[in-house]
Amino acid sequence: MRTKPILLLLLFVLFLPPAQTSFAAHKANVTTDQVVFDFPNTATFSATLSSDSDITSVTLEYGNQQQTCGEVVAKAFPDFTSAKTIQVEWAWDMRQSGSLPPGASLWWHWVYTDSSGQIFVSETQNATWLDDIHDWQTLVGEDLRLHWYGNDKAFAQNMLNAGLEGLRRNKEQAGLGPDQPIDLYVYPNYEDMQDAILYEPSWTGGMAFPEYNIFIMGISASDSTWDQNTVIHELTHILVGHFTFSCIGTIPTWLNEGLSMYSEGGLDSSSQSHLDQAIRSDTLLTVRSLNGGFSELPDKANLSYSQSYSIVNFLIENYGQEKITDLLIALRDAKPIDDALLEVYGFDTDGLEDAWRQFIGAPPRVISIQPTSQPTPTFIPTYVPVSGIPPAVTPTPYVVPTSSFSDSEPPASRTPFIVLTIGLICICLTLLIIIGVVVLGLVVRSQNHKAGKNG
Numbered sequence: 001m002r003t004k005p006i007l008l009l010l011l012f013v014l015f016l017p018p019a020q021t022s023f024a025a026h027k028a029n030v031t032t033d034q035v036v037f038d039f040p041n042t043a044t045f046s047a048t049l050s051s052d053s054d055i056t057s058v059t060l061e062y063g064n065q066q067q068t069c070g071e072v073v074a075k076a077f078p079d080f081t082s083a084k085t086i087q088v089e090w091a092w093d094m095r096q097s098g099s100l101p102p103g104a105s106l107w108w109h110w111v112y113t114d115s116s117g118q119i120f121v122s123e124t125q126n127a128t129w130l131d132d133i134h135d136w137q138t139l140v141g142e143d144l145r146l147h148w149y150g151n152d153k154a155f156a157q158n159m160l161n162a163g164l165e166g167l168r169r170n171k172e173q174a175g176l177g178p179d180q181p182i183d184l185y186v187y188p189n190y191e192d193m194q195d196a197i198l199y200e201p202s203w204t205g206g207m208a209f210p211e212y213n214i215f216i217m218g219i220s221a222s223d224s225t226w227d228q229n230t231v232i233h234e235l236t237h238i239l240v241g242h243f244t245f246s247c248i249g250t251i252p253t254w255l256n257e258g259l260s261m262y263s264e265g266g267l268d269s270s271s272q273s274h275l276d277q278a279i280r281s282d283t284l285l286t287v288r289s290l291n292g293g294f295s296e297l298p299d300k301a302n303l304s305y306s307q308s309y310s311i312v313n314f315l316i317e318n319y320g321q322e323k324i325t326d327l328l329i330a331l332r333d334a335k336p337i338d339d340a341l342l343e344v345y346g347f348d349t350d351g352l353e354d355a356w357r358q359f360i361g362a363p364p365r366v367i368s369i370q371p372t373s374q375p376t377p378t379f380i381p382t383y384v385p386v387s388g389i390p391p392a393v394t395p396t397p398y399v400v401p402t403s404s405f406s407d408s409e410p411p412a413s414r415t416p417f418i419v420l421t422i423g424l425i426c427i428c429l430t431l432l433i434i435i436g437v438v439v440l441g442l443v444v445r446s447q448n449h450k451a452g453k454n455g
Contacts, residue, residue: 028120030110039131040099040196045076045108046089047122053114054082060090062108064100064129067211069247082115099198101209102216103147103183104129130185131196143167143178144235150188151219158224159186159231166232167239169263173321176239183214184231190218208234210241229264236260240328249334254290255327257305258312267309274299275306279362286365287311287353291337314356319345 029050036044045060060076078090088110094100106129110122130136134149139156144167146160163184170176187193190205193216197207206217215234219227237260244251261267267275278284285300285307294304316324323344330340338348347355353365 025111025119025121028110028112028122030122033110033122033125035106035108035125035127037127037129037132039129039133040102040198041095042091042093043106043127043129044089044091046087047110048085048087049110049112049120049122050085051112051114051118051120052084053116053118054084055080055086055112055114056082058086058088058110058112060088060108060110062092062106064212065105065107067213067242067245094198100129101207101212101214102130102185102196103214104212134192143180144182144184146184146186148186148188150192151186156186159184159228162228162231163235166235166263169232170236170239173263174239174259175321175325176236176243178213178239179242180213182235182238184235185214185216187216187218189221193218206230206234208237208241210238210245213238213242232264233260236263244328244332246332246334249331251328251331252291252337253294254287254304254308254311255331257294258308258310259324261305261309262312262316266313267306271302271306271309274302275310278303278307279360282363284357284362287356288349291349310360311352311356314359315345315352318355318359 031048031050033047034045036046038044045062049055049058058078058080060078061073062076063072063074076090076092078088080086080088100106106127107124109124111119113119136147136149137153137156139146139148139153139160141160141164144160144163146156146163148156148159163182167177185196187196193206196216205220206215208215215238217227217230217234237256240251240256240259285303287307290304290308290311294301312324315327326344327340330343331337335343341348341352345352350365357363357365
């Protein structure tokens, strides 16, 4: 993004190419085998299937190619009426599963059984998830393919050159390189790009999808330098995402974003001024708060990016690029960020903040024993539009207590309970006294009555 690439809710579509069928299958008689896109909403698969006996069951096996931890095949079961020749159709609704990035590669095949028990498997088909209403063109460079429309070839060459420069910088600065070609889809404006992805904030200007080796972006149309820097920024996310890929490990957002901004070449004057002001006013965000999603509030989000760059710059200037690579490897090995920092640098996140603050001339970190209020993590765009991040809904804060009972609970909130408890105790004691007096009186009266009889 100028984040962490956005996470999609596609647990059932994390796929590699389909596995070899373990059962003995016959060659299928399949015609009109196709997929039709209603981009970006649905992909509808259809085919005509035939056999010498009535077809009794049909399964569509499908998925998309991406970097993943295991091999999973999605299956769908279309409705049909049993016959020797049938037409089947099934729609993959992205509005329910979550959207794939433009350019994702889909695969599918049909598995069906007839009444004689024979099993048939069709040939695997492939298609590219992309709209067909624009005149997409492609320009190819080493390890980078740029796809665009709505601009001339000179524009595309400038963007491709920016991407090639980004590859060069990452190779020299961090030893990061692609293991396969990366695809960049450039839209002529932000609106077209946003229309290509479902359920993303309306102010998103670009997104990186490391698991697909794809990133997309819109063009500002007013600042070519900004657009070219964005290519480098997002390209770095792809390389870092691939290098640190892990099924259980995570990379803190400040490191991911800081590396992407570092590869751009540094902060612009506005971002540097914003950071300097935060240093002078002692309003810097804690490094721990930058481990997760950045705030959607414009000022805090921009400061988060600037601080992330500054922290990464501090680490590289003082300890060298090799240790950054060692840190990425430790995170790839699923070590928590504090453990990874201790192993590579000898300090944890708080120690990093102390050293970084001293480096930039900021006041020392304030150590508080009170619970820390943290914002709910939110997704932010992979790229900040030229106009800046628009106002957004303030994240709902929550308190992380230091124990089961909060020491910071206001005394006033305990008062009614204490008063009620004391009151109940007094009432009980009063009742016990009254009962005791009554019992004592009865005993004394009984004794006096006996004494009267004896006299």
